Amino acid sequence: MEKYILLIISAVLVNNFVLTRFLGICPFLGVSKKLPTALGMCAAIVFVMTCASAVVWLISRFLLEPAGVFHTDLTYLQTIVFILVIAAFVQFVEMIIRKFSPGLYKALGIYLPLITTNCAVLGVAVLNVQKGYNLLAATLFGFGAAAGFSLALIIFTGLREKIDRSNPPQAFRGTAIALLTAGQLSLAFMGFAALIKM
Amino acid sequence: MPFDIIDPTIIMGGVGLSCGILLGVAARFLTVTVNPRIEALTALLPGVNCGACGLPGCSEYARALIMHGAKVNLCKPGGPKTMRQIAVFLGVEPVTMERQVALVLCGGDDKTAIRKFCYNGIADCAAAALVGGGDKACGYGCLGLGSCARICPTEAIEITHARLAVIHPELCIGCGQCVKACPKKIIQLVPESRTIHVLCRSKDRGNVVKKNCSIGCIGCTLCTKAAGNAIKMEGALAVVDYTQPLENEEAITKCPQHTIIKRSGRKEVPA
Amino acid sequence: MKTRRAMFRSKGGVHPASRKRATNAMPVEFMPLSKVLFVSMVQHMGAPARPVVKKGDAVMRGQVLGEAGGYVSAPVHAPTSGKVIAISERPTQAGLPAACVEIEPDGEDRWDAARQPGPDWKTMEAKALVERIVAAGIVGMGGAGFPTHVKLSPPAGKTIDTLIINGAECEPYLTADQRLMVEAAQSIWTGVQIVRQILGARRLVMAIEDNKPDAIQAMSAAMEGTDAELVVLKTEYPQGAEKQLIYAVTGREVPSGGLPMAVGALVENVGTCAAIYDAIVEGRPLTERIVTVTGAMVRTPKNLRARIGTPLADLVAFCGGMVGLPGKIICGGPMMGLAQGSLEAAVTKTTSGVVLLPHQAVQQFSSMPCISCGRCVSACPMRLMPNTLGEMIEAEDNEGAEGLNVMDCIECGSCAYECPAHRPLVQHMRQAKAEITKQRLKKATAAKG
């Protein structure tokens, strides 16, 4: 039990996907302008990452690995199959959001379908396989990573409001100053380094 | 050996098929219809999103045209050309419209108009107008703090060093944003073919105007005689009636205050 | 009568130096008539008055010069007898042009013959009393100038159980209300009783800040033996603001966008009550008021009883003139008053003071970015976030500002007073409020047709 809790804490704080692994920077910068939009993105990411982690683990375990039903090593198919599954989930989320929250759909724009190619989602799936987690651990790790992403995104959205009202030199306006801020935020998160040895 | 091909094929196919089926089922319940005509019409509009049509942006105007039958001549930046394109797209009769440009009806800058106090506050006309009506002694003068220039989508308005807003007609698209932004209400849309203008809006009596500004209209009525119908008196102020033709440049030379000027409109209409 | 301290302490507020000592012991002097009186038709909130006299007309003191331009409006009367020499357009104290009747006094100062003291007010109906108040052109004399009869006519079903008389005078420098309370406590008290009779208010509260012991003493002497209460407020700005005063006295918060009557309360300024006494008992319409002329640049600061329409320059001249060029000329108090471009403007029904500040007191500032010190947030009596609002409005995000309730701002100036970065916060708020009001009006008219 303790192991799983530590796993989540580690994924949220110590090995935060955005701030220490630098994965998923695209939506991190893209949808951090308004809090409601960012929250919508967080919900979408949590759903996709958690579900994809579980499904991908099952596929990997029972179809691709030598111990699976085919009795052959098909792990070279990993990337393509994972993306296929993730894409299907993203499509599904997109449909739901478009149907029930057109405003959010419009606000998220291109960043919603882009979750498909979001390296954070694929990253969590690949890491799950690499680290040899069991199904529960993989799902929790997916959830923890998504929660860490959400935490970073929400903090950053708050900061973004302040930055948007700041007055940088012309060359640093927009994404440049946002990236600088993200860098400083990861400096701050260095404080969690070696908090949990995993 | 052939299994090497078959297994991955089965997997990819199987996974893909099941995802496809699931999404297909989901799509049955979650479809949203859109009107492709709106997007096509949006593409015809200039995309300045200036709001001159009274709607928040070009795509909203396109929607209003298709869904609610809005008028086809509302897009001022696009001018007659866009109006014709819209009319063709919608299959309706084109209407006549003349392109208009904005004009600041004040010539009183720091060299010619006096100030009644030193304004200390936000560098914005609307804010300055809340402090004693602005720092120009003339209550109808341009405050020169650039509210119009900041809102202009094409940066056609220049604030001179002597604090006066001047609109460059060759850049102006006639969207009318500055007209709304000016707290003194001294910006007006005029037909772009017109060249002779009275640059004053002061309703004050002549002696008051003279005290406040060296180039304000003092209501001497000399210009009205020279210009016929095209310049009329409104109280102590000469006003150009843009519905009447005015070619006679005598009015400019007659004006003792040099309030009347000749300014060219935009020459060519951009495509 | 019982005297007590205010029970409720609202959050926020600031403590500017009061600087009342120059005039708070100076008896009110009569200001002699000026050569020309400029009587503006915009002396109140609401529709401007419509001039009903012509150039060349002879007028008597108290004769109607302009009739009310609507329900929320008030008539304007001739401040003395004389001749109308012009009906012109002149800038008001706010710098906006307004119709103005110029009167040349004949020096005899004869009252209008039609004027007559009314019957005993105790026997009069509420409606008849209100009619006399309307006819006398009485408006709130604390500063806003809201027509008094509107306040005194609550819609059917609304009852006002608490009547609060505002003698707080929290603005620095000003002592007009204080001197009025000291010198005319009895007429204020009669005026208060008339208002109470009109409203049928159960509870009557006189509220005075604790830095005016002489006013407290005078008022309690006048109120001796009645069931009214005298509430002594802690000296703090803006104690005299309507909503803050109601909270301090009753603990009730006037809802956002609502009027005091929504919580069953009504606030009248002491000056207004004295004017009501004049109108009902003496039969005199509102033609004069007390103005404090003060500030370091005035040679001998004074409290003056001046006629409406007296040019500010004459007031200053009567006080010995200026000792040097002022840095700023303010109509009203330094916290909410209007800066003037000249001394050309004239006294109106709401002019409580003329303050001439020296250059060193008004050093020109240029604002810095907000340093988020939070002092404005602590100072705001409406508990707004002036720092965020200021930044939003600077970024022209009026909708965001509306979402953060900029419309609740009372423009008291506490935020800008405290701001170490000298940000023009009040001006930001004013700008946004004006813009939002414009948008709302547009929406309302669009919705209508």
Add this chain to the structure above:
Amino acid sequence: MNEPVEKTLPIAAKEPTWLASSSPHAHSGDSVRKIMLTVIIALMPALAAAGIFFGWDALRLTGVCIVSCVAAEAATRKLMRRDKGIGDLSAVVTGLLLAFNLPPALPSWMAVVGSIVAIVIAKQFYGGLGYNPFNPALIGRVLLLISFPVAMTTWGPWQILSPAAGVDAITTATPLGLVKTTLGTGQPLPFVFDGDTILQFFMGAKNGCIGEVSVLALLIGGMYLLWRRCISWQVPVFYIGTVAVFATILWLADPTHNYNPLFHILTGGLVLGAFFMATDMVTTPVTKTGLMFFGIGCGVLTMVIRKWGGYPEGVSFAILIMNAFTPLLNRMTRPRVFGHGQKKKQA
């Protein structure tokens, strides 16, 4: 149009003579410069204490930091073609605070690097004072800590008054570092935390960064700031209070591996952080409730890092992380506006 630096209009050179502006026409007379000056004065006792304990090195480093911060600020403002660079004295405060967070033996050039990062990257790139989301001095320090871990953790020797059995009486680590390393190797606590040690730690005869050693000097400065209304009491009280509560719980749960809460208060940069860095106006919330949560958050994070983290000291990281939460805290702790959402209250 593109660089709206001057947001209010300066006075015109020629007449008219008097000003007009929006109300209010009165002002409290306080200014950013005066606030910064107060902070500088409040930091002086700690600087004096540093001079006493570390001698020339401390003063050298402080001087280097101040000079390079001010120079970096002036140069950047000039390069960006903006005026009003150093007049507000904020660069001096940044320099002082950065120096106070460095070990006394640090090479000067590293201090210069830290100063430039603090001023240029953490502050001026955002447009200068007021716009920076993170405390510049702390960004400078954390960057140095990560870039030069050895130099940033090299200290001189100091004497432990009551060492535990088997531990040297002279050490070259900070108290927190010493505890972390000895506990990390499975040994018991390195010294007895008795009355003498408490007094020693309180006065400042121990290892640590330049400005953090003398709790007494810092408290004098902190009280001065409180008295001058430059900081609000919420942050120091809730920050130190949270640390105390957290440390008490740990101590009660396991007294053999934890000192009593006074140890955590008197060591490391807690008092310096709580009074001078977690109270930096620009990067902390504006509401009183927000400041309370800010203090609590700093306290929890500090103790988590001290107890379980890789670094012995967590004050800098904790404050930086809470800086990131500041906009959210401001948003969540907006006061209830007068006359809104009022429950029916009877007078």
